[in-house]
Amino acid sequence: MGDDRGERPERSDRPERSDRPERSDRPDRPWSPWDLLRARVDHELHADIDQRDPATVEQLQPLVGAWLRYFDPEIHGFEHVPAEGPFLVVGNHSGGVYMPDYWAFLHRWVQERGADAPLYSMAFDFLFAIPGAAAMARRLGSVPACHANADRILGEGHPVIVYPGGDSEDYRPWTERHRIELQGRTGFVRLALRHGVPVVPLVAHGSHDAIIVLTRGETLARRLGFDRLRINVMPVVAGPPWGIAPVQLPTWPLPAKVTARVGEPLDWSHLGPEAAEDPTVVQACYDETVDRMQAELDDLHATLPHPVATRVATALGLDRLVGSATRRR
Secondary structure, eight states: OOOOOOOOOOOOOSOGGGSOOTTTTTTOOOOOHHHHHHHHHHHHHHHHHHHOHHHHHHHHHHHHHHHHHTTOOOOGGGGGGGGGSOOEEEEEEOSSTTTTHHHHHHHHHHHEEETTTTOEEOOGOOOOOOOHHHHHHHHHHEEOOOOHHHHHEEETTTTEOTTTTTHHHOOOOGGTTEEEEEEOOOOOHHHHHHHTOOEEEEEEEEEGGGEEEEEEOOOHHTTTTTTGOOOOOOOEETTTEEEEETTOOOOOOOOOOOOEEEEBBOOOGGGOGGGGHHHHHHHHHHHHHHHHHHHHHHHHHHHOOOOOHHHHHHHHHHHHHHHHHHHOO
């Protein structure tokens, strides 16, 4: 989510400030060209968040649905999504820039609730330094991820999707794809406690099989000065057409069967808003969320251990052949 610096809103998907690297606005740190982009990011954090456009959401629905067929996604447990009122949807961040599970949930939301039903998402703030991308993201309901924006949206009675793991979880190595890695970021817990809203776990499986991340590249990101832009990673990925390449050279995602499960909401409203200032309570709520999400992910993996092979078999019709042979027996 966002960032905290002076009058800046506090980030809820980052470690607390004492746990984070020094920032680029230190007077003893040399100026860098990255600071020009950072200035734009800082400006966008304070822009009007009321730019969601239901007409744009509706117009893009067929295009999103067509793209999602590549992953054949399924959303289970949508009945657990509260019918009304503010709430936080907390997801595990997977799939790099493709995020098929996020788009699948958004697509299902519009199918079930309609484009006029507001749903906002906390997005990586660097996205809003890209003029065309920023405008489209805002029309779809994405806003820069920071506490001030989340506070306002929840205060207006709207639901919000957050991915506390941020870019570190989104680009975790392929070997860690079956882990929930929220990076110890407890901002979503404090938000839920302060507003007395439920936390709805959204656990995705298969999205991170679609990309093969070899390394996060955290050291390289720091050496390149990306921390000035609040970018923690410089991933190296493997895939067509480049083979092994930095993430800036987009690889084609593998056809992976994507499954997402909406869990039963976690309700901590009985603890009261003052609990948001109690580190013990906050940590207990965070641990409960991670444990619940990890259990769901373990079950999804056990049910569908090979998302890529499953999707390829389905696309080639092999699943129907196996089913027909089984019935003949």
